[in-house]
Amino acid sequence: MKRKDFIKSSTTFAAGTVLFPMISCRDEKKTIAEEVTAQVRKNWAGNYTYTAENLFEPSTVEEVQALVKKLDSQKALGSCHCFNNIADSPLNQISTKNLKGIIDLDEKAMTVTVGAGAKYGDFATELHDKGYALHNLASLPHISVAGACATATHGSGVTNGNLATKVVAIELVNGKGEIVQISKTDDHELLNACVVSLGALGIITKMTLEIEKTFxxxxxxxxxxxxxxxxxxxxxxxxxxxxxxxxxxxxxxxxxxxxxxxxxxxxxxxxxxxxxxxxxxxxxxxxxxxxxxxxxxxxxxxxxxxxxxxxxxxxxxxxxxxxxxxxxxxxxxxxxxxxxxxxxxxxxxxxxxxxxxxxxxxxxxxxxxxxxxxxxxxxxxxxxxxxxxxxxxxxxxxxxxxxxxxxxxxxxxxxxxxxANLHSRYPKYSEFITLAKQLDPMGKFKNDYLNQNIYNS
The missing domain is CATH 3.30.70.2520 (Alpha-Beta Plaits)
Incomplete structure (x- = not known):
């Protein structure tokens, strides 16, 4: 589907304040059926305490879909490494930590597909052992792929784009609980719109990354x-x-x-x-x-x-x-x-x-x-x-x-x-808002961070 058609129809797919939004998330195992009252949980640095009442830890994409359909207000939670409230929710957080590991290594296409909750350190050694590499890494490898890409996290190098620039396809669950597949091959511009998503477009479940020969x-x-x-x-x-x-x-x-x-x-x-x-x-x-x-x-x-x-x-x-x-x-x-x-x-x-x-x-x-x-x-x-x-x-x-x-x-x-000052620095801001409303028509993924920094006009 081309971007212009996607924008037209949402039915195709079934700061003004200082933000001090820490790796100490709890690891209690929960089933999809449980509505667990979340205990005190902080982000990696300990500077932000999540306010979400409930934490869910699905193990399959189907469980993510069921949660998205069931819950009204929710947010994906990765490796807890952000320093603000971008991953918090008024009610429910859906951890992607069980969606991990290498799902597919396509040596012909030179790509690797991983679960969204995979941390770079979880699969880099395996990738190297098979003879392949990613183009770059951030200073700390203990961060999730989806979270890093959603916030445009980066390494360094005058010729190196941030980590998100090597994403060639994503799978996400939109606000209706539908699976949406977006690839560079099918619609390059739509992928450009969705990779740095800020958590506004849905819950990422898989990412396909470009790889190269190891070095x-x-x-x-x-x-x-x-x-x-x-x-x-x-x-x-x-x-x-x-x-x-x-x-x-x-x-x-x-x-x-x-x-x-x-x-x-x-x-x-x-x-x-x-x-x-x-x-x-x-x-x-x-x-x-x-x-x-x-x-x-x-x-x-x-x-x-x-x-x-x-x-x-x-x-x-x-x-x-x-x-x-x-x-x-x-x-x-x-x-x-x-x-x-x-x-x-x-x-x-x-x-x-x-x-x-x-x-x-x-x-x-x-x-x-x-x-x-x-x-x-x-x-x-x-x-x-x-x-x-x-x-x-x-x-x-x-x-x-x-x-x-x-x-x-x-x-x-x-x-x-x-x-308003922040919005003016992003030429595609208005189009991103339109896309967010198409993918999340009921505003299920909105939170205080997005209301303050993205939806606030």
């Missing part, structure tokens, strides 16, 4: 890059590897660490002990230099498989609840250096609450609600102490400083931008 990566880390060198060599520094991350605390005119990840199947040269004025590390480092690097992926130029180098943290490391807050802002790449320099001038204000800032690049895409829609971006990510009041005030200051650069916030993190 090894080496990771080299450098310390103390002078800010002056970043000014003079900005594009070269960020383009120096397949994936590059800068870490800074905004102090002393200095970038504390540069992580350069390079594919071993591409021509590379020895970077030596100096990277644009930064000095090669002599040991593995945590992004926050003072912390232990025990759970960080191997550095020091030692090659390893893609899944064990592209993230910053090891697959086998299961993070406890991270007592922190996160915010992130996407800036058009051509404006990014000026934005960084603007923030550097007020960096002293961040010091009491900031753990670390990471700066990464993401390539432009065609996904309607992606912060990188039609623009190459640099993302400026803040990891904060978990002090909502103080951090909320700092985020307002940062957003004001970044306003001239027309930033877009990460959908799953903490932001305060007014809804």
């Amino acid at each position: 090894d990566v080496r990771q080299d880390v450098f310390q103390n890059l002078p800010l002056e060198s970043l000014k003079d060599n900005f594009n070269a520094i960020l383009s120096g590897g397949y994936s590059v991350s800068l870490f800074t605390d905004w102090q002393d005119q200095n970038i504390s660490q540069v992580w350069v990840k390079r594919r071993m199947d591409q021509e590379i040269k020895d970077l030596g002990s100096d990277y644009y004025g930064a000095t090669a590390a002599t040991r593995n480092l945590h992004p926050i230099t003072e912390l232990s690097a025990e759970n960080c992926t191997e550095q020091m130029g030692v090659p390893g498989p893609w899944y064990d180098r592209l993230p910053h943290f090891k697959m086998g490391f299961t993070p406890s609840s991270g007592k922190e807050l996160q915010s992130e802002f996407f800036i058009p790449r051509e404006k990014a250096l000026d934005a960084i320099l603007a923030l550097e001038k007020i960096g002293e204000k961040f010091k009491p609450q900031l753990m670390i800032t990471e700066i990464r690049t993401i390539a432009a895409d065609e996904l309607w609600m992606s912060p990188c829609y039609h623009q190459d971006c640099v993302a400026i990510h803040f990891t904060w102490e978990q002090n909502p009041k103080e951090v909320g005030e700092l985020i307002k200051i940062i957003e004001k400083e970044l306003e001239p650069f027309v930033y877009r916030p990460h959908w799953g993190k903490v932001f305060t931008i007014a809804p």
Whole structure:
């Protein structure tokens, strides 16, 4: 079905406030027939307590359909890694954690289909053992595929799109409880509309991802890059590897660490002990230099498989609840250096609450609600102490400083931008609203987050 026909008929398929919406979800087993009163549950970081009264954990797509038909107000719950209330519901949450694993590996089409609740770390090793790889991973591999794609979560690399850009097909259950199949082959533009869904279109049950032949990566880390060198060599520094991350605390005119990840199947040269004025590390480092690097992926130029180098943290490391807050802002790449320099001038204000800032690049895409829609971006990510009041005030200051650069916030993190201002930054916003109303005509998937940030006009 073509997008224009889909929009015409819904019958074809049977911020104005600070959002502090944590991995500590409970694991009690529940059957589809049970209406379980949810105990106190928090997101990964522990900063948000879910308000949904009931939690369901279906094991099949058919059970998801039955729940959607039965329940009036509901929301899909993934790996609980968002820092706001995007995955909460006034009444019911439907966990996708039992919809996991590799469902199909199509070696001819070079795709893998996984359950929506699968975490990248759940199947990456198996994929590698069969000779295949994903193009990129986020810094933490313990996140669900559907949740990561729905919020446009990303890794780094000037030529790498976010994780959602490699989705070639999805299966979702719409607001009527019907199964909807959408693929790049059948309707590329409709898929572009639905991948970064914000949970507004239905409950994703399967995702098909483009894969490639497996590859090894080496990771080299450098310390103390002078800010002056970043000014003079900005594009070269960020383009120096397949994936590059800068870490800074905004102090002393200095970038504390540069992580350069390079594919071993591409021509590379020895970077030596100096990277644009930064000095090669002599040991593995945590992004926050003072912390232990025990759970960080191997550095020091030692090659390893893609899944064990592209993230910053090891697959086998299961993070406890991270007592922190996160915010992130996407800036058009051509404006990014000026934005960084603007923030550097007020960096002293961040010091009491900031753990670390990471700066990464993401390539432009065609996904309607992606912060990188039609623009190459640099993302400026803040990891904060978990002090909502103080951090909320700092985020307002940062957003004001970044306003001239027309930033877009990460959908799953903490932001305060007014809804009308947010909507104006997404050219396909109105069409997305139309599509959401077609797929969810009774508003079953609406929640406070969507009412505030998407439906609020």
